[in-house]
Amino acid sequence: MPYLDEIEAAIPGLRAFARALARDREAADDLVQDTLEAALARRAQWRGDGPLRGWLCRILLNRFRDGLRRNRPAAVALALVPDQPDPPAARKAEGRLALAEVHAAMGQLPDDQRAALLLVALEGLSLAEAASVMGCAEGTLASRLARARATLRQVTGREMVAQRHGKAGE
Amino acid sequence: MMPEGSRISAEEALRLRHGSAEDQARLAARAARDAGLAGDLEEWDRQDAALRALYAPVADEPVPARLTASVTAARAAVRAPAPGIWRIAAALALLALGFLAGWSGARMLQPPGPALAETAMASFATYAVEVAHPVEVGAEDEAHLVKWLSKRLGTPIRPPDLSDEGFRLIGGRLLPGETSPAALLMYEDEMGRRLALYVTRREGGETELAFAEEPGRRAFWWIEEGLGCALVGDLPRDTLRRLAISAYHGLTDT
Numbered sequence: 449m450p451y452l453d454e455i456e457a458a459i460p461g462l463r464a465f466a467r468a469l470a471r472d473r474e475a476a477d478d479l480v481q482d483t484l485e486a487a488l489a490r491r492a493q494w495r496g497d498g499p500l501r502g503w504l505c506r507i508l509l510n511r512f513r514d515g516l517r518r519n520r521p522a523a524v525a526l527a528l529v530p531d532q533p534d535p536p537a538a539r540k541a542e543g544r545l546a547l548a549e550v551h552a553a554m555g556q557l558p559d560d561q562r563a564a565l566l567l568v569a570l571e572g573l574s575l576a577e578a579a580s581v582m583g584c585a586e587g588t589l590a591s592r593l594a595r596a597r598a599t600l601r602q603v604t605g606r607e608m609v610a611q612r613h614g615k616a617g618e
Numbered sequence: 619m620m621p622e623g624s625r626i627s628a629e630e631a632l633r634l635r636h637g638s639a640e641d642q643a644r645l646a647a648r649a650a651r652d653a654g655l656a657g658d659l660e661e662w663d664r665q666d667a668a669l670r671a672l673y674a675p676v677a678d679e680p681v682p683a684r685l686t687a688s689v690t691a692a693r694a695a696v697r698a699p700a701p702g703i704w705r706i707a708a709a710l711a712l713l714a715l716g717f718l719a720g721w722s723g724a725r726m727l728q729p730p731g732p733a734l735a736e737t738a739m740a741s742f743a744t745y746a747v748e749v750a751h752p753v754e755v756g757a758e759d760e761a762h763l764v765k766w767l768s769k770r771l772g773t774p775i776r777p778p779d780l781s782d783e784g785f786r787l788i789g790g791r792l793l794p795g796e797t798s799p800a801a802l803l804m805y806e807d808e809m810g811r812r813l814a815l816y817v818t819r820r821e822g823g824e825t826e827l828a829f830a831e832e833p834g835r836r837a838f839w840w841i842e843e844g845l846g847c848a849l850v851g852d853l854p855r856d857t858l859r860r861l862a863i864s865a866y867h868g869l870t871d872t
Binding site: 452455456459460468477481484503510514565566569570575576578583590601 | 630
């Protein structure tokens with residue numbers, strides 16, 4: 449049953465996406481569970497003619513939005529790194545970015561901007577694919593992405609460096 | 619392509635960066651002549667690397683059993699006849715009935731219903747997520763709403779009362795339709811869940827209550843007395859069916 453195999457294979461990636469989106473381990477796994485159940489229930493609709501991963505991300509995003517509508521006040525995430533990333537990978541990528549800072553900055557982004565950024569940066573989708581997952585126009589996705597990246601840059605404190613670059617270029 | 623020397627906008631640069639291989643090559647060529655852009659690209663690379671370092675390792679964690687359980691259960695259920703087979707059998711039975719009853723019966727199986735459900739689900743997807751403007755005319759102005767929509771549809775319609783199920787009318791809007799404009803009535807419950815009732819003129823081909831679904835939404839739809847209607851929401855099927863029956867009576871009972 450390839451469909452079931454494909455769904456099962458998508459679980460680890462979905463957990464990462466959900467964790468980054470919901471910023472809480474339990475809430476994220478609840479989202480993944482809801483998503484899997486919905487995907488299994490709607491199996492008959494799946495024609496295997498598009499990326500299953502994108503379809504699953506779309507269901508997950510919808511569940512996430514529904515959940516926020518249901519318990520808006522409780523959804524405020526704490527600004528801490530809940531589940532420490534694996535240290536060697538973290539150190540490798542650190543460069544000039546402090547990861548805890550980036551995680552905190554992600555928490556300040558509006559949900560749609562955070563989701564847009566994660567779809568391209570973490571899921572590796574193209575802008576067009578990410579727009580279709582989010583059900584918005586490509587222009588909308590580009591502007592969410594631009595705002596998310598600008599905020600991230602500002603909050604992690606390298607806006608000054610960027611301005612110097614800008615001047616040097618003129 | 620932008621003229622030499624003008625700054626490329628962040629949106630445009632991001633479209634290229636997350637576009638095709640050719641787009642990315644064009645962006646790299648521009649960045650070679652534009653130190654500001656090159657700085658942006660470096661920053662975005664660092665952001666992406668940081669996000670992957672933060673969140674990608676989650677995928678290497680052991681998957682909790684509760685998440686694999688649903689797939690395992692589905693795999694076991696595959697040994698039982700798949701629901702699809704029953705659906706095909708049901709369709710064949712209906713088809714046979716259609717032949718017996720003549721073409722008017724067979725017409726029930728033709729496209730108008732599914733197209734109606736699809737249009738209704740697309741309208742729900744577009745407007746139910748709207749926080750600021752889910753409706754054009756709010757329920758506080760219900761008398762005007764009813765008069766306006768009835769006039770534009772060319773047939774009297776009345777928003778059904780779904781308050782027994784906890785859903786109150788928040789308003790409605792007019793949409794383009796095939797043979798007449800369509801009305802979309804929006805309802806909401808205390809938890810902020812929304813339901814949309816799509817109503818348009820549809821002559822002939824009366825149907826029973828039928829079910830359709832897409833990722834993120836389900837619909838019960840029917841055609842009767844010149845009206846094609848669909849109730850759409852992201853609710854459990856049984857709940858939605860109950861609501862659809864209430865809506866059906868509310869719309870047509872006088």
